[in-house]
Amino acid sequence: MQGTRTKPSSDATFSIPSLNRYNTDVQAAxxxxxxxxxxxxxxxxxxxxPQYPPTAAYEHPAVVSxxxxxxxxxHQQFAHPVAQPQPSYTEGxxxxxxxxAMVTDMVPFVPSPEYAHPDTTMPGSxxxxxxxxxxxxTVFNDPNRExxxxxxxxxxxxxxxxxxxxxxxxxxxxxxxHHHTGIExxxxxxEYQSPYHEEEYAVHEAYARNxxxxxxxxxxxxxxxxxxxxxxxxRMAHMEAWNADRSGE
Amino acid sequence: xxGIFQRALELIVGDSSRAALTQIPKDRHFKQIxxxxxxxxxSEIGSQIFGALPHGHRxxxxxxxxxxxxxxxxxxxxxRRFQTSTIRYEINQNGVLKxxxxxxxxxxxxxxxxxxxxxxxxxxxxxxxxxxxxxxxxGELITPVIA
Numbered sequence: 193m194q195g196t197r198t199k200p201s202s203d204a205t206f207s208i209p210s211l212n213r214y215n216t217d218v219q220a221a222x223x224x225x226x227x228x229x230x231x232x233x234x235x236x237x238x239x240x241x242p243q244y245p246p247t248a249a250y251e252h253p254a255v256v257s258x259x260x261x262x263x264x265x266x267h268q269q270f271a272h273p274v275a276q277p278q279p280s281y282t283e284g285x286x287x288x289x290x291x292x293a294m295v296t297d298m299v300p301f302v303p304s305p306e307y308a309h310p311d312t313t314m315p316g317s318x319x320x321x322x323x324x325x326x327x328x329x330t331v332f333n334d335p336n337r338e339x340x341x342x343x344x345x346x347x348x349x350x351x352x353x354x355x356x357x358x359x360x361x362x363x364x365x366x367x368x369x370h371h372h373t374g375i376e377x378x379x380x381x382x383e384y385q386s387p388y389h390e391e392e393y394a395v396h397e398a399y400a401r402n403x404x405x406x407x408x409x410x411x412x413x414x415x416x417x418x419x420x421x422x423x424x425x426x427r428m429a430h431m432e433a434w435n436a437d438r439s440g441e
Numbered sequence: 442x443x444g445i446f447q448r449a450l451e452l453i454v455g456d457s458s459r460a461a462l463t464q465i466p467k468d469r470h471f472k473q474i475x476x477x478x479x480x481x482x483x484s485e486i487g488s489q490i491f492g493a494l495p496h497g498h499r500x501x502x503x504x505x506x507x508x509x510x511x512x513x514x515x516x517x518x519x520x521r522r523f524q525t526s527t528i529r530y531e532i533n534q535n536g537v538l539k540x541x542x543x544x545x546x547x548x549x550x551x552x553x554x555x556x557x558x559x560x561x562x563x564x565x566x567x568x569x570x571x572x573x574x575x576x577x578x579x580g581e582l583i584t585p586v587i588a
Contacts, residue, residue: 410558410561410562411558413532413533413534413535413536413537416532416537416558416561417507417508417532419504419561419562419565420504420506420507420508420509420510420532421507422565422569422580423483423504423507423565423568423569424504424506424507425580426568426569426572426573426575426580427476427479427480427483427573428476429573430479430572430573430574431474431475431476431479434473434474435473435474438472438473438474439473
């Protein structure tokens with residue numbers, strides 16, 4: 193039937209938008225509105241007249257005698273505006289409190305990752321300040337490396353924390369070898385099935401052979417390959433961390 | 442005729458097969474990142490470590506895998522013809538094998554070898570810091586994980 197509209201049912205599809213740019217703009221507009229109210233409430237027009245006379249600097253003749261393109265002299269342009277009806281002190285305080293509450297609500301706001309640039313070098317980027325952390329902790333220069341080697345572990349985030357039983361560990365000699373301990377290596381959680389596990393270990397070993405005090409210009413094929421391995425490792429670790437962050441893990 | 446049309450279309454909108462190497466999809470922030478995406482980011486750095494490019498040139502330089510590096514450059518010659526050059530550097534036990542189009546193979550030596558080694562170092566240092574947020578020397582994250 194032409195011209196007839198059907199009243200939407202109460203369960204019509206409508207979803208409150210998540211915290212995104214739209215809401216941010218709305219909040220910003222509300223803040224602007226609150227700020228204007230405060231500025232009006234605390235405008236100099238509503239304040240007591242200063243007791244001191246204006247200085248000569250405010251009455252410079254060159255300023256007074258120069259009309260602008262609209263034909264308004266500068267002293268008129270910058271003159272105090274005519275006082276207009278202003279909100280009372282109470283109204284100003286209410287506006288201030290409303291604004292304060294609004295700002296307080298906004299304090300925890302952080303840019304949604306969907307709007308963050310993955311380039312961690314971009315100034316102001318969310319990920320420049322909060323770079324995604326790989327789920328696999330770095331194996332470089334890890335003080336627990338000896339411990340990790342004993343258990344043949346290279347990343348321990350997914351390992352059952354019960355393995356860190358200090359009573360058991362401290363009861364063992366500090367220099368014992370893994371295959372001499374009789375302690376079974378703890379089971380790795382199923383989710384820790386990274387295909388880069390072996391590569392990670394290889395990089396770890398490769399790095400252990402390198403000079404620790406800086407990256408030398410690779411003059412040998414072996415050194416060049418190590419650089420490539422480190423890049424591949426960093427790439428995979430970054431990708432895993434990023435994608436885990438995206439999938440909400 | 443279709444070839445001419447295809448060529449004209451490429452000149453206007455670009456070659457999609459080549460563009461895919463460098464164009465970063467705008468919606469990548471919403472998706473999971475791929476190794477290819479990261480290589481593109483690395484190549485943005487790699488293309489700049491050799492200095493400014495002549496007008497009309499485009500360059501890519503990136504580490505494809507642990508033993509393969511790619512140099513790609515495209516430009517228009519004096520006859521306004523589109524030219525490309527792809528060089529693959531393969532690192533093996535004997536050195537760095539330079540593989541050019543036309544089945545030309547040669548091992549790097551002398552100054553070219555030194556330049557390549559220095560380019561690798563510059564690439565590594567900048568990519569580790571700027572793309573992956575790690576110290577090049579140690580591999581540790583520049584922003585440590587706070588437990």
